[in-house]
Amino acid sequence: MVTDSLYRETILDHFRNPRNKGTLDPADFSYEDVNPLCGDEIRIDVRTDGERVTDVRxxxxxxxxxQAAASILMELVEGRPLDEVKAISREDLLEELGVPISPARMKCAMLGLKVLKAGIYGVPPADDSL
Amino acid sequence: MVSSVTEKTRDWLKIRDDFPILNSVDARGQRLAFLDSAASSQKPESVIAAVDCYYRETNANIHRGVYDLSERATAQYEAARHMVADFVNAASAREIVFVRNTTEAINLVAQTWGRRNIAAGDLIVVTTMDHHSNLVPWQLLADEKGARIEAVRITDDGRLDMSHLGELLAMGPQLVAFPHVSNSLGTINPAAEIVRMAHDAGAVTVVDGAQSVPHMPVDVRELDTDFLAFSGHKMLGPMGSGALYGKLALLEDMPPFMGGGGMIRKVSIERSTFADVPARFEAGTPSVADAVGLGAAVEYLQQIGMAEVGEHEHNLTQLAVERLQGIPELRLYGPEKPGLRGGTLSFTLGDIHPHDVAAILNEENVAVRAGHHCCQPLMDRLGLVATTRASFYVYNDEDDVDRLVSGLRRAQAIFAA
Known part of the structure; x- marks a missing residue:
């Protein structure tokens, strides 16, 4: 049996039971993007009180x-100050995921973070700047 | 049925030993089950040795060298051309142009024959199942010339809709481009019949042979196609090797592809005249070692026999189809009738994303491809984002099929709620 599988229980749990799945209407900002490799689509809606992320879907x-990485990201950002959210790096999210992400799947894992940052800054970041 | 396949695969097991990479194991000691030959094949020892030997003993730039090495390199390069010509039964080796891959071969036709012969308002017919490499070059040409493109529809089980082809041909296209075998669905198209219909309608034909030439006997004179494009790297040859077959009369009437050394007759500052075919289309120093390696690949395949290669893959595909159909929620795409399908199987596994399926198979050291397979219009037609694709070649055996099936069952177990 494979012990270092990409598909560990945390990933599967977030995939099956995604946290904060849904939309917010109205939202303070929304953004969506796709990953052409897998055809992944993610949209993120955020409400803030000007300082913190008060609500995120x-x-x-x-x-x-x-999908699991986006769900994990939701837990990471809900209730947090915006400047801390802006500072979340690729490495931070990889640490939360806790599984080895190969270069081929990095775009899948980072799609949610890319969408979130594009929403916050209003422009999509380059892939390698996350 | 199954036992007869087992009997037959016994001899084929030896073939695997000719491929060094297939004897590799992963960190957990699992041998490689390579099921992605439709993307690029592995290389036998004889091909690797031919390339190695070329660089050790023969390497020099070809043509016009008066020293022995250059003459030997030229002779080997041209010998490889003859072998490739013989392999597809071309009437003359001059009908074979060496290129890097199928994509380059098709672009060559689009940029030479196409730019000379396609005009505003002309019609180019492609198919819904074409690889992007047999679609985008025609789009670029059509954009430049103001020509139109129409695609032959496919049936739900992934065959060309021949009556729709008939309708499009009645519109008088200048060109009909189609895949001999679909790289996504494995569909074997009735190429000779399509060529005959296209010719009757006055159209020139371009057959994408990337998935047929490596896997079955292909005879250009029997097909009667005007052009046939194929990749050497998908037929046991080196990366960067491929060929365009074209009927001599058409090739001779075509302007050059790229300009430079090797493709000229006489050059002044103002203008140039061009070399005879096929040199006219091979500007610059060619990839001689890769051509020599392709010759060795042809030799290897001919020793097995292409009819035998086709039969082996057919048997393996049948076995795989039977076993895959035993997996609940697995959906196979493409023709159900066995004779209509080459050794490529595209499928989905319930609602598990194909990239997750491929990643789990990878954990079992089973190499498959997942995605749109450079066939986005086809995926749209089937209502899919992606499929998982397993493809077979001479070195695959029943064990590879078993590994695929058990990997898929593991994927289902992991994703079971």
């Missing part, structure tokens, strides 16, 4: 890695 579909 994601919606979309795609591979288990993209």
């Amino acid at each position: 994601f919606s979309g579909r795609g591979c288990a890695i993209s």
Whole structure:
């Protein structure tokens, strides 16, 4: 049996029972993007009180890695100050995921974070700047 | 049925030993089950040795060298051309142009024959199941010339809708481009019949042979196609090797592809005249070692026999179809009738994303491809984002099929709620 599987229980749990799945209407900002490799789609809606993320939802579909990573990201940002959210790095999210992400799947894992940052800054970041 | 396949695969097991990479194991000691030959094949020892030997003993730039090495390199390069010509039964080796891959071969036709012969308002017919490499070059040409493109529809089980083809041909297209075998669905199209229909309608034909030439006997004179494009790297040859077959009369009437050394007759500052075919289409130093390696690949395949290669893959595909159909929620795409399908199987597994399926198979050291397979219009037609694709070649055996099936069952177990 494989012990270092990408599909560990945390990933599968978030994939099956995604946290904060849905949409917010109205939202203070919304953004969506796709990952052409897998055809993953993610949209993120955020409400803030000007300082903190008060409410956040994601919606979309795609591979288990993209969807689980977006769900994990939701837990990471809800209630947090915006400047801390802006500072979340690729490494931070990889640490939360806790599974080895190969270069081929990095775009899947980072799609949610890319969408979130694009929403916050109003422009999509380059893939390698996350 | 199954036992007869087992009997037959016994001899084929030896073939696997000719491929060094297939004897590799992953970190957990699992041997590689390579099921992605439709993307690129593995290479036998004889091909690797031919490339190695070329660089050790023969390497020099070809043509016009008066020293022995250059003459030997030229002779080997041209010998490889003859072998490839013989392999597809071309009437003359001059009908074979060496290119890097199928994509380059098709672009060559689009940029030479196409730019000279396609005009505003002309019609180019492609199919819904074409690889992007047999679609985008025609789009670029159509955009430049103001020509139109129409695609032959497919049936739900992934065959060309021949009556729709008839309707499109009645519109008088200048060109009909189609895949001999679909790289996504494995569909074997009735190429000779399509070529005959296209010719009757006055159209020139371009057959994408990337998935047929490596896997079955292909005879250009029997097909009667005007052009046939194929990749050497998908037929046991080196990466960067491929060929375009074209009927001599058409090739001779075509302007050059790229300009440079090797493709000229006489050059002044103002203008140039061009070399005879096929040199006219091979500007610059060619990839001689890769051509020599392709010759070795042809030799290897001919020793097995292409009819035998086709039969082996057919048997393996039948076995795989039977076993895959035993997996609940697995849906196979493409023709159900066995004779209409090459050794490529595209499927989905319940609602598990194909990239997750492929990633789990990878954990079992089973290499498959997942995605749109450079066939986005086809995926749209089937209402899919992606499929998982397993493809077979000479070195695959029943064990590879078993590994695929058990990997898929593991994927289902992991994703079971």
